[in-house]
Amino acid sequence: MIKNYLLVAFRNLWRHRAFSLINILGLTVGLTAFFLIFLYVRFELSYDSFNTKADRIYRVVADIKTPTETLNSGGPAWAVGAFIKKEFPDEVEAAVRTDENSFLFRRGDVKYQEEHSLLADSDFFKVFDFKLIHGDPATCLREPMSVVLTESAAKKYFGSENPMGKTLIMTSDNFNTQVTGVMKDMPENSQIKADVIVSMTTRTSRARRLDSAWGNYGNRTFILLKPGINYKSFQNRLPAFLDKYDGGEMKSSQMFPTLFLEPLRWVYLYSTRDDSKTGHITNVYTFTIVALFILLIACFNFVNLTTARAAERAREVGIRKVVGAVKTQLSRQFIGESVVLCLIAFILALALTSALLPSFNNLSGKVISHTIFTHPQYILVLLAVALGVGILAGIYPALVLSSFKPVETLKGRFSTGTHGVFLRRGLVVVQFTISIGLIIGTIIVYSQMMYMRNADLGFNKTQKLVIDTEGDPARMAFRNALTTLPNVRSVSMAGSVPGGDNPGAYSQIQNVKGEMQIANLDLYFVDFDYIPQYQMKIIAGRAFSRDFGSDTTQAMIVNEAAVKDFGYRSPKDIIGRKFDQWGRSGMIIGVVKDFHFHSLQEVIKPLSIRIEPDGCYLVTAEVPSGPQLPETIAAIEKEWKKDMPHRPFSYYFLDEYFDRQYRAEDRFGKLFLDFAILAIFISCLGLLGLASYSTLQRTKEIGIRKVLGASVRGIVGLLSKEFVLLVGVAFVVATPVAWYLMNRWLQDFAYKVSIAWWVFAAAGLTALVIALLTVSFQAIRAALANPVQSLRTE
Template sequence: MLKNHFKIALRNLWRHRVFSFINITGLSVGITACFFIFMYVTFELSYDKFHTKADRIYRVVTDIKTPSETINTDVTSWAFAPNLKTDFPEIEAFTRVSGGSFLVRKGNVKFQEERTLFADSTFFKVFDFKLLKGNLKTALTAQASIVFTKTAAKKYFGDADPVGQTVLITGDAIPALVTGVMQDVPENSQIKADMIISMVTLTQRFNKGIEEQWGNYGATSYLLLKPGVSAKNLQSKFPAFMEKRNGERSRKSQMFATLLLEPLKDVYLHSKRGGQEVGSISNVYIFSIVAVFILVIACINFINLTTARSVERAKEVGIRKVVGALKGELASQFIGESVILCLIAFVVTIILSVLLLPLFNQLSGKIVSPGIFSNISNVLILFGISVSIGFLAGIYPAMVLSSFKPVMVLKGRFSTGTKGNLLRKSLVVAQFSISIALIIGTIIVYNQMDFMRNRDLGFSKDQMVVINTNSDAGKDAFQQSVKSIPGVKSVAMSSAVPGGGNSGAYSEIENKKGDLQIANLDLYFVDFDYLNQFKIKMVAGRPFSKDFMTTDTSQAMILNEEAVKLFGYSSPQQAIGRRFKQWGREGKIVGVMKDFHFRSLQEKIKPLSMRVELRALDLVSIKVDAKNLPATLAAIESKWKEVIPNRPFSYYFLDEFFDRQYRAEQRFGKLFFNFAILAIAISCLGLLGLASYSTYQRTREIGIRKVLGASTPGIVNMLSADFMKLVGISFLIATPVAWYFMHKWLQDFAYRIDIQWWVFAVSGILAMIVALGTISFQAIKAAIANPVKSLRSE
């Protein structure tokens, strides 16, 4: 019997191969899109879960309250973690990490390792990063000990064993011993590194005494709690610990720290404090909803297309019933056909997934999966989804087809009834509600991305080449040498550029009342040309000037407008001449600059201070002429190799660097757009099915109207009107839902667009055009058909 069902199913699929092709294509595309989203969401949710002790690992974060503000930071003081381990037996181990960039040389091979971490010797005890060579317990105990990843080690040593060999680090060529080689850090880790240096190298050599500095924040600290320990109970003991260990210092500095514990598994998606790599739980939710939408649309398509073809199988059902076929047998036959069709779609989905996975990885900006067969459980899940869709989506068409009354259908006419029509129309409304909501979402996402790209940032970033000298002794000579290159317009040096990292500084600024108010201000060290080169405008006072070289290099500060407001001044001019103390310097505020976006548009502009500190400038910013740019860059590289020969030459353009902050949002936008297009395309297939069914049902009516003189445009309008009503209802449903979810999405941006009325109008018009284009094919075909044939068939 099963063999017979299988033969009939294949015969019917082949007889109606165009319809079968449309149905299989819709299912395959829908399941493929859903499968990719499933892999993406699964990957995002898997971050840091490969650590076997992940349930017991917590990141220590800090809320720092000053008289001016409360700073929510993801780092701690260098002293916190070691002392927490000493005072609390509930803590099994701790480790601190801190990022950096190091020059590494081995013979003539040299690289600037940008993904470098300092880490305590317990790093491999807390985390399960696999050490391929070396001793887990001792790899990071001694000064100048280095653990490379497998890929990084290959750059310097090829296929030779690196353990026990020496490399030179930093511009001072400090010998460092390679004590281990670790497996490359998994993609789903928010802690990323190519090279790890022992923490004692930092605390005992580069910055001796830093572990006793309770007010120096810069370490990312993790605690491994003993089994059964409650993180909530442990956290409740931290206030007493801080009072005991740092209470007096806190009251003196007026900076009060509150320690909090974040589960490691929550850091990537749920923490609002940032980190080395962060994700967005909102995006995960959105894509999950989109996946469900696409799957629902694919199922709706299947139902509509199958029932639309049901009239062609009415006589078959009638004859089989007359010769004794039972309703259950017919239903199982049609459900079986549905499952077979979905299994064919499953095979097509596998092929599409294999072909499109590299493109999807590229669009998502990460290796979501190296291959669909790398995790066989994903394929099994995909198979289960396909069979389930075939069974569930086939139930309704099977019930409809198996319920035909043989007497009616053998007389040559049958109707599925009002309820069937209502259900099909409801399904189309559901499809187009989803599609219109996705169109609205796509337009809003695009407009927000465009707004972020084109907003006036308050500084000039075009044609700006930035080079990090990493404090090399030849940095000043290099700066002077590039000024003579014809394509160079101007040169400036600083400790930071907009979009890059900058340090917070404990500051005391005279407020409106005349008191020195404590605050933690972002701080840029700059030279005398920086403000002019970046076209940062002054709103009060003066910029730094070589005419005041003696005082400006030791006693002058410039604040931005936001900082002026923080200290209570109603106008920038009131802050000029006020006193400041910052990092051992004392002096007066000489100018106030206009606010500019030195961080992402997702963050509000924060108080910023600038000082001239010529010894602390590492970044060389070069304004270049767009003409003959390759020749200018080649000349800059030539000067670099001449003045700083021991370091590899590397540069970036500031506009591209600044825009990197929005890569995650840009990738989200591209993925959202592509999935929205797929959903709309699949919806159109469903609408095509319903249009086909409807026109077939009205064949006699169309024939009579044509005989009575109805024109082709009039018939097309008549057939299209009902569908346009459905799209209109979909628009009314989709608009408020889309507004609500996109409004919530925009709240993640400090600077964002307003959702304009025209977005909904454009979305509705686009949906109408797409729907009308889809329907017109069947409507015109029916309208131009010979009425004699349609009436004779009755």
């Protein structure tokens, strides 16, 4: 029986090759898109899951309340990690502080600026399950000057040699470090990433007060709670812990921290502290819904295309019933054909997914999977989905076809009923509702991205080449050498550039009441040439000047946001007011117009700017674009090798660097666009099926109209009118839903576009044109058909 079902199924698929191809193509594309999104979503949800103790690992974070604001810090004070295990031995099994750094390492002529370096306490390998190949996890990070290398880093410096016990020179101070461990490269789905791990005692042995610094923030601290400890109950005991050790300093500094615990698995997708969030749960939800929609559209297409062929198979059903076939047998036959078709699509989807996976990895910006066989169980999920689609999508056509009455079908009198018509139209409305919604979403996403890239940032980011000297003692000699190069228009030095990190500084600023108000201000260390080079606008007071000797120690410039923060109505009112910040005191001499020193997702925060040569390590050279650029870069590199030959030369352009902040949104937009195109493509296949069905049902009517003088244009308009109405209904449904969802998405941006009416009009018009182009193929073919042949169809 099964053999007969399969034989009939393949014969039927081959006999109607065009319909079968469209059906298989739609299902293949739908399953491929679903599988790729499934792999992406599973990868995003898997972050830090390799840690076997992940359910007991928590990140310690702090809300720091000052008289001016509440700061949401991604880590507590440095002393918290040093004291918390001692204070709570029955609750805390281990604690580890981590601090991201960039260190220069050398071995002979081999030198690398390790941008992904990490300082970590000795409990690092006790808390996290990063696998050591060589070394003792309990002791490898205990002593000062100990380093653990990843396999990749070990090969860079030592090739095939065993690096254990060997020496690497770290930083320009020529510290000799010893390799005490080699670990496997960190997994892609880890929020902690490093190529080199340096023992935290390397820092604390030189900065001995760091372990008792209760007002110094900047590290990330993780704790491993003992089994059975409720983290919320433990969290409630932390205020007393802070008060015990930090109560006096909190009152004197007027900074009152509150500690919270964030579950490790929660941090990547949900936390927004200190810009540590690199994932976004909204994106996961969005792509999950898109995957389900694409799968539904593919399923709907199957129903439409199969019922469109019902008329062709009606006599087959009648004959089968006459010779004794019962309804259940016919249902099994048609559901079996559906499953066979889905299994073919499943095999093709596997092949297509495998071929597209490298491109998808590039598009998503991470290796979500090396091959489709990395997780074989995921293939079983896709198989289950394909079988489910085959069964569910085949049920309705099977019920329709198996319910035909043999006498009527053999006489050519049959109908699928008004319920079937409404269902098919309803499915097309749903498909185009989704498609129009995705078109609206795509337009808004790209409008927001264009707005962020083209908005007035308050500074000039073009033709700025930035070189990080990493604080090398020869940086001033290098900076001065660049001013002599003919193609370098200007040179400046600073500790920060827009789009990069900048420290927060405990500050006291004289407010509008004359009081010294405490605040944590973002801080830029700059030289005299920085503000003019970046074309920042001074709107009150003056810029730094070499004509005023006190500017190097007793002058500060603030931005407009800081002016408002301290209660002043006008920028000029803050000029001459006192400041006290990080051991420097003096007067505010100027106000710079607000500029975006972070992405447009964030509001512009209060900023202070000071002259501080020791804090300036980034050299910015304004260079010409065009054919002179390679020559200019070569000249700059020559000066670098002359002054800092022990360091590798590297640079970046500020405009590209600033735009990196939008990489996640860029990738989201590209993925959104690609899947929107797939959804529209599959919807068009469904529309083609409904057009074929409608044309088939009205074959005789079209013949009569042509005999009576109807034009081709009139017949095409007649056949297209129904589909224009369906797209119109879809547009009415999609518009408010898309507006609501995209308005919610835009809430993540501090500076955003407004959703204009033309976005919806453009989306509706695009969908209408696509629908008409799809339908016109069948409509024109029917209108051009010989009316004699059309009248003979019945």
